Amino acid sequence: MSETAVVWFRDDLRVHDNETLNAAVAGAERVVPLYVFDEREHAGTGMFDLSKKGARWGRFRREAVVDLRASLRDLGGDLLVRHGDPRAVVPAVAETVDADTVHLQTKPATEELADEHAVQSLLADRGIDTERHWTHTLYHVDDLPTPSHDIHDTFTPWREEVEREATVRAPLSTPAAVTTPPLGAAGDADVPSLEELGHDPADASYDDRGVLAFEGGETAALERLDDYIWDGDHLRKYKETRNGLLGADYSSKFSAWLAHGCLSPRRVHAAVERYEDERVANEDTYWLVFELLWRDFFQFQFVKHGADFFRPNGIRDVEKEWRRGPEAREAFERWAAGETGVPFVDANMRELNATGYMSNRGRQNVASFLADAMGVDWRLGAAYFESRLVDYDVASNWGNWAYQAGVGNDSRDNYFDVLAQAEHYDPGAEYVTHWLPELDGLPAEYAHRPWRLSAAGQERHGVVLGRDYPEPPFDVAERFRKL
Structure with missing residues (x-):
């Protein structure tokens, strides 16, 4: 085995339960992990000329990338960090390191899919293969009893079918080692500062009135998982307290780490199952999995409906008149x-x-x-x-x-x-x-x-x-x- 693979990290900023990373390590002798800070996310504007992402999102993402680089270095690898347009950066890096394959996380969102297709096309022009991996949901897309494009549009029948006929896969083990070829000065590039990403650090500061500091990264994610479920023993009352408004522990607060991919939903599911075996199983413990199912539902709905979710009258084309002007x-x-x-x-x-x-x-x-x-x-x-x-x-x-x-x-x-x-x-x-x-x-x-x-x-x-x-x-x- 003498292949070189690039792993393009996206919203999967972790080394645990990461099919994209594991597949690259299993299939190539040399692995070049890559993260691209997308200039369009941090400094661009979206619908209605509102900014795409805020400074706190940018701070969290930056912390997550710094933590990911440290985790990869602990495994003997490294993380190449770039700032620009991934549609140009990913193919250029793959060509520079003489990659045979680029592994990447696939997501159903329209802009993300468009980027994937653009990168895949440019890689194909250079004779480089692309392998896409599904890593963002509790249930794997290949395990759904009904294909995504045909699933129920209503949550309850979809949930009941999935719970009855599908199985949550066990989390994948973290690779024992990641072998990254010497990257030279390119590998020592600093992670861009918030200012370089287009954010004002003052806008990213932590407000001590908030419920949680939300530190980005896999390390903080796993600490929060342990703190909430094991040390704090809060899971036994999750459904009872989840509608709270003040304090760190009325709900799990896992959402930021799940969104950025610092925490695998399957890792959460495995923790819940272990908690139910070792401490207590009740409606409250199930309800955290129930919320993960809602999260899955919308991911798979985007596979089915895509850009229709952005229409003013939605996926059902409901007749509604919205105030404008x-x-x-x-x-x-x-x-x-x-x-x-x-x-x-x-x-x-x-x-x-x-x-x-x-x-x-x-x-x-x-x-x-x-x-x-x-x-x-x-x-x-x-x-x-x-x-x-x-x-x-x-x-x-x-x-x-x-x-x-x-x-x-x-x-x-x-x-x-x-x-x-x-x-x-x-x-x-x-x-x-x-x-x-x-x-x-x-x-x-x-x-x-x-x-x-x-x-x-x-x-x-x-x-x-x-x-x-x-x-x-x-x-x-x-x-x-x-x-």
Whole structure:
């Protein structure tokens, strides 16, 4: 065996359970791992001229690449790091190192697929083979009982079929060694700084009001897995606590490491199974796997529907009229800034802006408020999340937004009454006042609905609407009664 293989790392920034890396090591004597910081992701713009990825996403990704390079060096290999357009960089590197094959992770998202095809074509022109590997989901695409292009568009029947007829593969072992040929000065290239990637480091700083620091990398991912499941013993109450809003451990917080590929979903599944064998198995422990299945569902839905997820009326072409134009854009800007005058919405948006994270309960509510109550094109919200989330994943983000907007994988057009939700999940208004300190002096009964205070009451509590906190754009309770 004398072949040379390039491993193009993408959203699979780990050495554990990585089919792409394992296949290269098994099939070639020399392996050149490569990561390309895509200039279009870090400094480019996407839909509605919003930035593609935010500084916190960039910081997390950079930390993950630094950690990956260290892990590969521990295995005797290395990581070649580049900054540019991978469509040009990957073929050029493969040609320079005289590669026989390029191994890469494949994903169903449209832009990622277009890049894969472009790279594959250019490699073929140079006589270099391409091998694509599926590494991002719990269930392998080849193991689905019904091929992706024919699967149910509704989650429950899809989940029931998969759980009944498919098996989760065991995680792959980490290679014992990775043999990388000497890369010379090219291998010593520094990982680009945040500034070089186009981010302001101040925008990537950690806000100590946040639920978790979210350090990028496989090392931090596996530490979080152990901390949450084993050391903290939180899994036994996962379903019970997962709708929390404050603190590190109301939910697993695995999403960022899963999105960047620092953590394999099969590694999580194996940990859950071991926990159930050694400690307790109940509905709560199953529910974490249930959430991984939702994540899988949207990945496979993107295989089936692709770019249709980005249409204003979604994969079902639902007849809906979305507000557009200057007034709608102004409404969106208030929503994005956390200045709608509806405390539960604003608190969640300010958490997102300050930390790059928001709870699942919060995401559902702010999405419903933008799309259902404000009637603004839901894609503005999805694109804004793309520009802010540290755990951004194409399929999860756009699939969930379409679902909530009533144009995705649910024929029902449900909405969230954000006032009722706020009072149910934040009855003491601790979350709202944590992120909206200007409301800290209000009794809980008014913190979620400050407009109920009389003018004298507003003055007495130091929260005058229109001066200390925005007035809502409409009668919120009445708007939800009409939905």
